[in-house]
Amino acid sequence: MLIARMLALPVLLLKDREVFWDRVRDQEIHWSDLLGMAAFIVIACAVYGAVLAGWRSPQLVLYVAIKLPLLFIGTTILVAGFNWMTASLLGSGLSFKSTVFAVFAAMTISGWILLSMAPIALFFLLSGVPAEGTHDVLRHAHNSILVTHIIILSLAGFGGNMALLKGLRRVVRPNCPVGSLFTAWVVAFAFVGCQMSWILRPFVGSPFFPVAWMRPDCLDRNFYEFVFREVLPYLLTGAK
Amino acid sequence: MNEEAMKMNTGHSMPPPLDEAHTPKPENIVTALLKSPESVVEVIANGKNAIRNGLTLLAAAVLFHAIFGVAMGLFGGWSVALMDVVKVPLTALCALALCYPALYVFACVGGAPLTFARAFVLGASCLAMLGLILVGLAPVAWLFSVSTQSVPFVAMLVVCIWGVALSFAVGFIAKLQEHAQFRKAAGIKTWFFILALVTLQMATCLRPMLAIPKDGWWTGGKLFFLSHFGSTFDEPKR
Numbered sequence: 001m002l003i004a005r006m007l008a009l010p011v012l013l014l015k016d017r018e019v020f021w022d023r024v025r026d027q028e029i030h031w032s033d034l035l036g037m038a039a040f041i042v043i044a045c046a047v048y049g050a051v052l053a054g055w056r057s058p059q060l061v062l063y064v065a066i067k068l069p070l071l072f073i074g075t076t077i078l079v080a081g082f083n084w085m086t087a088s089l090l091g092s093g094l095s096f097k098s099t100v101f102a103v104f105a106a107m108t109i110s111g112w113i114l115l116s117m118a119p120i121a122l123f124f125l126l127s128g129v130p131a132e133g134t135h136d137v138l139r140h141a142h143n144s145i146l147v148t149h150i151i152i153l154s155l156a157g158f159g160g161n162m163a164l165l166k167g168l169r170r171v172v173r174p175n176c177p178v179g180s181l182f183t184a185w186v187v188a189f190a191f192v193g194c195q196m197s198w199i200l201r202p203f204v205g206s207p208f209f210p211v212a213w214m215r216p217d218c219l220d221r222n223f224y225e226f227v228f229r230e231v232l233p234y235l236l237t238g239a240k
Numbered sequence: 241m242n243e244e245a246m247k248m249n250t251g252h253s254m255p256p257p258l259d260e261a262h263t264p265k266p267e268n269i270v271t272a273l274l275k276s277p278e279s280v281v282e283v284i285a286n287g288k289n290a291i292r293n294g295l296t297l298l299a300a301a302v303l304f305h306a307i308f309g310v311a312m313g314l315f316g317g318w319s320v321a322l323m324d325v326v327k328v329p330l331t332a333l334c335a336l337a338l339c340y341p342a343l344y345v346f347a348c349v350g351g352a353p354l355t356f357a358r359a360f361v362l363g364a365s366c367l368a369m370l371g372l373i374l375v376g377l378a379p380v381a382w383l384f385s386v387s388t389q390s391v392p393f394v395a396m397l398v399v400c401i402w403g404v405a406l407s408f409a410v411g412f413i414a415k416l417q418e419h420a421q422f423r424k425a426a427g428i429k430t431w432f433f434i435l436a437l438v439t440l441q442m443a444t445c446l447r448p449m450l451a452i453p454k455d456g457w458w459t460g461g462k463l464f465f466l467s468h469f470g471s472t473f474d475e476p477k478r
Contacts, residue, residue, distance in 0.1 A: 014348045109349055116345035119338050120438055127445040128464040144464040155430070159349045 006036040010108050013037075017163060018170065020105060024098050025171040031097065037104045038073065044111030045069040048152075049203075051121045055129045055145055056205035063213050067200045072110075075193045076103050079185070086184045092172040102167060103185070110160030117152045124148050131207075138207040146204050161186060198223035266292040270300040273368055277415050280365055285421045290357035297364035298333075304371025305329040308401075311378035315385035315394050316451050323457050327446050332370070334446075335439040336363050343431045350427015352416075362416075366432065369412045373405035391450055395472045398449075406436055437465075444468040 009029075012020050023029050049068030053060040080100055087094040094102070129141045165182050172178055197203070199218045205211060221229075264272035264279050266289050272279045283293055309328030313321035344359045354362065384397050413429055416422040443449065444465040446458070453459050 014345065015353045112345045113342075113349060116341040117434075119341060120434065123338055123438070123445075124441055124464075126462070128441060128462055130462040140467065141462075141464075144466070159346075159427075163349065 006039050009033055009036050010040040010112070013105055013108050013163075014112050017105075017167065021167045021170040024101050024105075024167070027095070027098070029097070029101055034101065034104060037101075037108050041072060041104065041107050041111045042069040044115045045072050048114040048118050048121070051118050051125060052149055052203055053205050054122065054125050055131055055141070056207070057211050060202070060205045060211045063211075064203055064205075067203065071193070071196050071200055072107055075189060075196050076100075076107065078192050078196075079103075079188045082188050083185050086181060086188075087172075090176050090181050090184075092168075092176040092181055094172060098171065102164060102171070103189075105167060106160040106164035108160075109163040110156040113156040113159045114152070117155070121148060121152055142204065142207055149204060194223045198226070263288070265289075266296045269293050269296050270368060270372075273297070273365060273412075274372055277369075277412050278418065280412075281416050281419050281422070284358055284361045284365065284416070285419050287355060287358045287361075290355075290361050294357070294360040294364040297361065297368040301332060301364065301367040301371040302329040304368070304375045305332045308371070308374035308378045308381065311382035312385060312394070312398055312449070314382055315388075319452050320450065323452060324449055327449055327457070331439060331442045331446055332367055335435060335442045336367050338442075339363070339431065339435045339438055342434055343428070346427035346431040346434075348427070350430070351424030352422045352427060362428070366409050366412065366435070369409045370402075370405045373408045374401065377401045377404065392473045394450055395469070399469075406432075440465040440469075 009020065045068040046065040049064040049066075050061045052068065053064035080096075080103070083099045083103060084094075084096045087099050125145060129145045130137060131141075132138075133141070161182075164185075165178070168178050168182055172181065199214065201215055201218065202209065202212065209215075263282050263286065264276075269280060269283065272283075283289075305328045306325045309324035309326075310321045312328065313324030340359065340363055343363050344354060344356060347354045347359060347362075381397065381401055385394055388394060410429070410432060413425060413432055416428065417425045422428070441464075444463055447463075447468060448459055
């Protein structure tokens with residue numbers, strides 16, 4: 001009974017999103033409904049997170065099963081205020097509750113995609129990624145599984161965001177620039193999400209570093225310092 | 241709404257929907273897939289006899305893949321052909337089974353919600369369509385398999401033939417879009433791309449397909465499909 005109630009909104013979002021968006025627009029949803037969606041997102045991300053780290057060690061499986069939901073839910077909480085403000089400034093007519101539900105709806109769709117792709121990711125993990133071997137074998141294995149997960153997570157993100165864009169078109173006032181609102185939300189989520197994932201790393205788990213809950217230097221610098229100081233100079237000059 | 245009214249509303253003539261008399265029976269579903277795929281689309285859409293239709297299509301897909309397995313396996317002799325009778329259909333079936341949850345979710349997310357049963361018929365019909373084209377090209381695969389010693393050539397040939405079969409299956413998915421229920425087929429197309437990648441990895445997992453290993457039918461060992469296909473080119477002769 002509890003599970004059916006918890007799954008009611010996620011299933012509605014999967015099968016009949018228009019009804020969900022109409023309920024958001026008409027303010028027919030309650031804060032208690034959010035619990036079911038949040039629980040679904042946590043479970044979906046935990047399942048996929050367990051697969052994500054499955055090639056490295058059972059300890060990392062447990063860590064990532066906790067950290068991946070933390071990354072998604074944490075990022076949403078951190079940008080919730082900004083989302084509501086931009087929605088208000090752009091004249092969307094959305095309440096704070098509606099903006100939170102809209103973002104959670106997108107993550108629920110992503111959660112469905114992650115859940116459905118978990119068996120495939122697990123299969124690639126079990127059949128294509130050796131956990132032992134020479135330096136080159138391990139590096140190749142790590143890169144292969146990394147690319148696989150990047151493709152799957154991108155698909156999930158794309159699916160969620162497309163659902164969000166279509167939903168926003170349905171719920172905002174006619175004169176609201178939906179494209180600008182959507183872009184602001186996605187950029188904010190990506191900006192904060194990159195830093196959150198930097199702090200919470202490792203996720204896939206490099207074979208050349210010990211398994212850890214978080215890296216010891218996780219708060220020493222941020223993701224963007226790393227990109228601008230190390231990645232970009234390397235790409236531009238070919239040297240560190 | 242009659243056709244005249246449709247014409248007036250949309251500005252152009254629309255094909256009339258297939259009625260029940262034009263919907264193929266389960267025993268004719270494979271022929272219908274070849275001769276009139278739109279009637280199979282109707283079967284998927286109305287969901288009637290879904291499990292029976294799906295099982296028939298799946299059985300046909302297994303048979304077609306097995307035939308292609310023989311043609312391909314004759315490269316290594318009858319023992320390899322016998323092994324491929326099992327391995328080729330197994331590759332296709334396992335890939336479909338793994339991708340089944342993704343088909344259901346991607347179709348729903350893409351805006352063409354399916355029931356589990358209809359998703360089953362859709363998956364089975366895609367596999368049967370692939371199999372049909374593979375059977376059509378099996379004589380070509382056999383001719384080249386028995387007239388060369390080069391593993392890379394046969395591997396490339398098989399991948400190319402499979403690519404042709406894939407393109408026809410994509411065409412079948414495009415036909416789905418002609419039906420009102422499947423106007424938004426982007427999710428199903430994305431799923432098909434995933435199915436193709438999973439099939440490549442499954443073939444790697446069940447390797448070798450062109451030679452018999454020393455012990456049993458399986459090589460074992462974990463290998464990514466790109467590495468596997470890359471290494472195929474290191475073995476110039478069987």
